[in-house]
Amino acid sequence: MSEPATWTDPDVIVQAGAGLAAIVAAIVVIVQTILTRKALEEAAKSRATAEAALAVARSEHRNSTFLAIEAVRSRIALNAPxxxxxxxxxxxxxxxxxxxxxxxxxxxxxxxxxxxxxxxxxxxxxxxxxxxxxxxxxxxxxxxxxxxxxxxxxxxxxxxxxxxxxxxxxxxxxxxxxxxxxxxxxxxxxxxxxxxxxxxxxxxxxxxxxxxxxxxxxxxxxxxxxxxxxxxxxxxxxxxxxxxxxxxxxxxxxxxxxxxxxxxxxxxxxxxxxxxxxxxxxxxxxxxxxxxxxxxx
Structure with missing residues (x-):
């Protein structure tokens, strides 16, 4: 009649280690998923911030161009024959x-x-x-x-x-x-x-x-x-x-x-x-x- 398995039994230790590894792997996948999602969210926020900054820069450039052209037109009108x-x-x-x-x-x-x-x-x-x-x-x-x-x-x-x-x-x-x-x-x-x-x-x-x-x-x-x-x-x-x-x-x-x-x-x-x-x-x-x-x- 065989003796019951104990924690000192090598087979039990191997099975326990495999289970623990699976748990750790699952936790790593979950953590990576969370980090990836956060990275994507941060990237989206950065892109939105960059696009907003670019839109502001373009608007300021158009306005400065408009003001420069209007200044030329005003000078032309002032000196018109x-x-x-x-x-x-x-x-x-x-x-x-x-x-x-x-x-x-x-x-x-x-x-x-x-x-x-x-x-x-x-x-x-x-x-x-x-x-x-x-x-x-x-x-x-x-x-x-x-x-x-x-x-x-x-x-x-x-x-x-x-x-x-x-x-x-x-x-x-x-x-x-x-x-x-x-x-x-x-x-x-x-x-x-x-x-x-x-x-x-x-x-x-x-x-x-x-x-x-x-x-x-x-x-x-x-x-x-x-x-x-x-x-x-x-x-x-x-x-x-x-x-x-x-x-x-x-x-x-x-x-x-x-x-x-x-x-x-x-x-x-x-x-x-x-x-x-x-x-x-x-x-x-x-x-x-x-x-x-x-x-x-």
């Missing part, structure tokens, strides 16, 4: 470059009949224009010689008449309230004037329009440029007879009640202001907006 460019009068006549060697454009008789065979002939329209500095300080306007100077002659009776025009200045410096007056001349081949009439008469819109521009630069790389523009459009010619396109006559000035499809008229455009972060690099000033705090979720 002011001017008026307008057409005083369109001369009710049609011209062509001189063929007599006098150097001045020659006026065609008002009743002259142009033939379609002369479609390459250059025909010119002339308008008196004025550029006025309406700002509080002297301003330099770039004109690219587009406003020509009138050349006046005296008749035997002593009366003055406009003999022609000479090349105008590249730019003009106008004091506050000062004005510069000259002539704007628009020249096109005869066939282009005819094409404009055809477009207008078929409801295709106003057709090509010439643009006269006076340009101002404020002198700062981070600054602004300004463009003042007027337009001259319409058809200088109309058919001699409505049903015939072989002969053409001077259409005169545009009059919607008399000849809505023909005649020459003028208009203006709003002043164009371009703000620059860098003119040298051709980088416009961005339209920044202030940061907006997002509501907590």
């Amino acid at each position: 002011s001017a008026e460019l307008h057409v005083d009068e369109i001369v009710d006549a049609i011209y062509s470059p001189s063929i007599t060697g006098l150097g001045y454009a020659e006026r065609w008789p008002d009743d002259y009949v142009f033939h379609i065979g002369d479609s390459q002939r250059l025909l010119m329209v002339r308008a008196a224009v004025t550029l006025r500095n309406t700002g509080p300080r002297a301003t330099r306007f770039t004109l690219h010689r587009a406003i020509r100077l009138g050349v006046w002659r005296a008749e035997e009776s002593g009366r003055s008449y406009l003999a022609g025009t000479d090349v105008g200045p590249e730019d003009v410096l106008l004091e506050a309230g000062e004005a510069f007056t000259g002539y704007w001349e628009v020249t096109r081949p005869m066939h282009e004037w005819i094409e404009i009439f055809e477009v207008r008469s078929t409801g295709g819109g106003p057709g090509p329009e010439a643009v006269l521009e006076a340009y101002v630069d404020d002198g700062h790389d981070t600054g602004a440029s300004y463009a003042y523009r007027v337009l001259l459009g319409g058809a200088v010619l109309k058919p001699e007879r409505p049903s015939v396109r072989e002969t053409w006559v001077f259409a005169g000035l545009w009059n919607p009640a008399v000849n809505p499809d023909a005649g020459v008229g003028s208009g203006s455009q709003p002043t164009t202001v371009t703000a620059w972060l860098s003119k040298r690099e051709s980088v416009p000033l961005p339209a920044a907006v202030p940061a907006v705090d997002q509501p907590e979720s």
Whole structure:
């Protein structure tokens, strides 16, 4: 008959050690699980803190950028020029470059009949224009010689008449309230004037329009440029007879009640202001907006 097992029995000791090891292993797994969960929670909290800090930094950067851009815009607005460019009068006549060697454009008789065979002939329209500095300080306007100077002659009776025009200045410096007056001349081949009439008469819109521009630069790389523009459009010619396109006559000035499809008229455009972060690099000033705090979720 065998003796009962005791704690000194090797088999009992092995079994007890195995059980204790299993208990310890389970405790280690539980502890590791708890520590891992805590580590993940801490990591999530750290990530949330980092994201919040990044959001604050981005918001502060947007706000500082907005304030810097607004400061530039305020400086630009404070130094902005002011001017008026307008057409005083369109001369009710049609011209062509001189063929007599006098150097001045020659006026065609008002009743002259142009033939379609002369479609390459250059025909010119002339308008008196004025550029006025309406700002509080002297301003330099770039004109690219587009406003020509009138050349006046005296008749035997002593009366003055406009003999022609000479090349105008590249730019003009106008004091506050000062004005510069000259002539704007628009020249096109005869066939282009005819094409404009055809477009207008078929409801295709106003057709090509010439643009006269006076340009101002404020002198700062981070600054602004300004463009003042007027337009001259319409058809200088109309058919001699409505049903015939072989002969053409001077259409005169545009009059919607008399000849809505023909005649020459003028208009203006709003002043164009371009703000620059860098003119040298051709980088416009961005339209920044202030940061907006997002509501907590």
